[in-house]
Amino acid sequence: MGALSHIRVLDLTRVLAGPWCAQTLADFGADVIKIERPEVGDDTRHWGPPYLKTPEGADTREAAYYLAANRNKRSVTVDIASPEGQRIVRELAAQSDVVLENYKVGQLKKYGLDYESLKAVKPDLVYCSVTGFGQTGPYAQRAGYDFIVQGIGGFMSITGERDGQPGGGPQKAGVAIADLMTGMYSTIAVLTALTHRDRTGEGQYIDMALLDVQVAMLANMNSNYLASGQPPLRWGNAHPNIVPYQTFQTSDGWIIVAVGNDGQFRKFVEAGGQPELADDERFATNPARVRNRDVLVPILADMVRLQGKQQWIGALEAAGVPCGPINDLGEVFENEQVVARGLRVDLPHPSGGTVKLVRNPINMTGTPPEALSHPPLLGEHTEHVLRDVLGYDAARIEALRGKSVI
Numbered sequence: 001m002g003a004l005s006h007i008r009v010l011d012l013t014r015v016l017a018g019p020w021c022a023q024t025l026a027d028f029g030a031d032v033i034k035i036e037r038p039e040v041g042d043d044t045r046h047w048g049p050p051y052l053k054t055p056e057g058a059d060t061r062e063a064a065y066y067l068a069a070n071r072n073k074r075s076v077t078v079d080i081a082s083p084e085g086q087r088i089v090r091e092l093a094a095q096s097d098v099v100l101e102n103y104k105v106g107q108l109k110k111y112g113l114d115y116e117s118l119k120a121v122k123p124d125l126v127y128c129s130v131t132g133f134g135q136t137g138p139y140a141q142r143a144g145y146d147f148i149v150q151g152i153g154g155f156m157s158i159t160g161e162r163d164g165q166p167g168g169g170p171q172k173a174g175v176a177i178a179d180l181m182t183g184m185y186s187t188i189a190v191l192t193a194l195t196h197r198d199r200t201g202e203g204q205y206i207d208m209a210l211l212d213v214q215v216a217m218l219a220n221m222n223s224n225y226l227a228s229g230q231p232p233l234r235w236g237n238a239h240p241n242i243v244p245y246q247t248f249q250t251s252d253g254w255i256i257v258a259v260g261n262d263g264q265f266r267k268f269v270e271a272g273g274q275p276e277l278a279d280d281e282r283f284a285t286n287p288a289r290v291r292n293r294d295v296l297v298p299i300l301a302d303m304v305r306l307q308g309k310q311q312w313i314g315a316l317e318a319a320g321v322p323c324g325p326i327n328d329l330g331e332v333f334e335n336e337q338v339v340a341r342g343l344r345v346d347l348p349h350p351s352g353g354t355v356k357l358v359r360n361p362i363n364m365t366g367t368p369p370e371a372l373s374h375p376p377l378l379g380e381h382t383e384h385v386l387r388d389v390l391g392y393d394a395a396r397i398e399a400l401r402g403k404s405v406i
Contacts, residue, residue, distance in 0.1 A: 008097050014043050023073070024187045037079065038406060041075070073376055122203070124201055131210070152211060189208065243289040245258050250304055250312055257322075
């Protein structure tokens with residue numbers, strides 16, 4: 001029994017932001033029924049390679065992208081463009097606490113699956129819409145793509161190497177950060193609305209937008225701009241006010257060195273065999289190092305290249321200089337701390353193999369999240385849900401299948 005095992009979520013979302021929210025709820029025990037298009041399913045099922053492999057090494061039809069955001073759910077295939085399919089979704093909504101959807105603004109109204117229509121069959125329903133730009137405003141009808149939202153929302157203006165430096169220019173994040181954060185904010189919104197419903201009996205509508213989330217998550221950068229009127233600049237991996245506080249390339253990889261004071265700087269250059277740099281008036285204090293960063297950093301870069309990543313990490317940790325490696329994902333999942341925390345989970349899969357996933361990072365003593373079931377095959381639970389939740393008999397289910405409704 002998970003903390004949310006009394007909650008049923010009807011998941012009409014696809015790709016990442018909505019599914020991420022639904023998966024988080026499912027990790028805590030919510031019964032998530034994922035509605036997918038017959039024969040096609042969630043777009044991300046086809047976003048490969050890589051794909052999950054069978055024990056014999058052959059590719060399955062399950063793309064790794066899809067697997068990342070859909071564990072602990074039940075998959076039901078329904079053609080919502082058909083009247084019978086719309087009726088199935090309405091009946092499921094009447095048996096659900098939450099509906100999640102990420103269709104274009106207004107698109108579900110023509111199917112009778114918008115909030116007002118479903119509220120009529122379930123007055124206390126919590127209904128969460130996830131779009132690129134929200135339900136209102138001049139951009140409301142635009143399709144929302146994470147990459148574009150990172151640009152419009154200011155994230156890329158502060159991410160990337162400084163202009164004029166090698167590789168300078170704006171960069172997106174390495175993952176779809178606007179999608180993922182919107183999924184997390186949506187989870188908070190849904191849980192808040194459920195708490196309100198439990199106290200008052202009232203459901204409500206939630207309007208989540210990738211752009212809103214992208215702007216909000218810039219946090220102190222927003223405050224810096226609003227206080228000063230000066231847009232922040234890109235600094236790449238460097239710090240605008242502390243030197244050296246950045247990445248360096250060693251002889252066999254990259255490390256981060258985060259020197260926070262003059263004493264740490266001295267220990268850093270002593271470890272590199274150049275203690276005289278700490279006595280040079282151009283570099284002896286942090287203000288001097290900031291003023292002379294263009295002279296100092298190339299000297300430090302040459303110094304760091306003379307030793308390997310592990311040599312540097314060992315020496316700097318022993319000296320008390322804050323540092324860390326820049327690991328690729330192979331190194332991440334071999335890292336002793338990651339292993340000790342049990343972040344990787346393996347679940348049996350109907351292919352006969354095992355699906356390797358990353359657990360929910362929340363740790364709780366009483367009601368922890370759990371990875372209990374594999375990301376479902378397309379339509380894996382259609383008959384089960386129609387029979388057990390809606391009471392359909394075998395003949396009715398077979399008739400729906402014959403009409404390609406399911």
